[in-house]
Amino acid sequence: MASVGSILGGAFGLLRERPVSVVIWAVTYSVASVLLSFAMSMAMFGALMPDPQTMVQPGAAFGAAFGMVLLLYIALLFLAVVLMNAVFRSMLRAEDGGFAFMRLGMDELRMFGLVILVFIGAFVAVLIGELLLLLVVTVLGFALGQSMITGAISFLLFLGFFGAIIWAEVRLSLIFPLSFYRRRISLDGAWSLTQGRFWMLFASYLVVTLIFVVAGGVLVWTMMGGYFAAMIQAGGDPAQIEAAGQAFAAQQFAMPLTTKILFWIIGSVFFAAAMALGPGLLASATRELLDIGGEDEAAVFAAESDGSVVD
Secondary structure, eight states, rough: OOOOOHHHHHHHHHHOOHHHHHHHHHHHHHHHHHHHHHHHHHHHHHHHHHHHHHGGOOHHHHHHHHHHHHHHHHHHHHHHHHHHHHHHHHHOOGGHHHHHTTTOOOHHEEEEEEEHHHHHHHHHHHHHHHHHHHHHHHHHHHHOOSSHHHHHHHHHHHHHHHHHHHHHHHTTTHHHHHHHHHTBBOTTTTHTHHHHHHHHHHHHHHHHHHHHHHHHHHHHHHHHHHHHHHHHHHTTTTHHHHHHHHHHHHHHOOOOHHHHHHHHHHHHHHHHHHHHHHHHHHHHHHHHHHTTTHHHHHTTTEEEEEEEOOO
């Protein structure tokens, strides 16, 4: 039976059961990020410092550089989708195999399209919600005037809107692993699968989120603690703030190569844990709720796929 413990156990178990794959995922993404960042820097440098002999107009050079940077970002996003699918494959369809469970095929193209679709849909939904909320708060301001009651009601409305976003995100959080498992985009499957399981999923996600917040805070403070301390001591003085920024930039420039490599390794380890406890958590929840290989799986998928791309 699915529980917070079983869901978390599946995600953490990925680090124990597939350590080589996790390392390969982290190294793959880290190396690709470095190469793409270098390519982006070269593209922007070419736009800002065009070769006079080519007689290229600055606007055209910047437009070409922007197009190149956008293409590189899309490539990095597609790589992230490939790695996310590798995590899903290792936990939901391990029999498919592949090098560290990574593949290039219809699963990846389908998931890439779903990621774009979900991003656009979430952006539009949140934007509409914010506009409606702003309209309601404005009407309340005109009707009740500027008072503590208006402020309290507005705060409660904003709090409710934030809670509604979290609720919707949890209810739809299994769209990606479920669509991967069913080999077709399942827009309503995640909603049905998470029905009555909000608090269990929310608790699982909260535990992992707190782990990364604490670990990320320690990592950022290790890298930028001196800069933050200098900013606090500046007390809002523009001269001291500028001096702190220049000192931090000089420190980064003078950082030894071994230290940079160490931070790169730490970042790779952090990303490896994020892959296992991010997509891995979603895959674990899907596996537990579907009871894959158990009695409940046949009931959940009583209706066989008709070959359609979208449910």
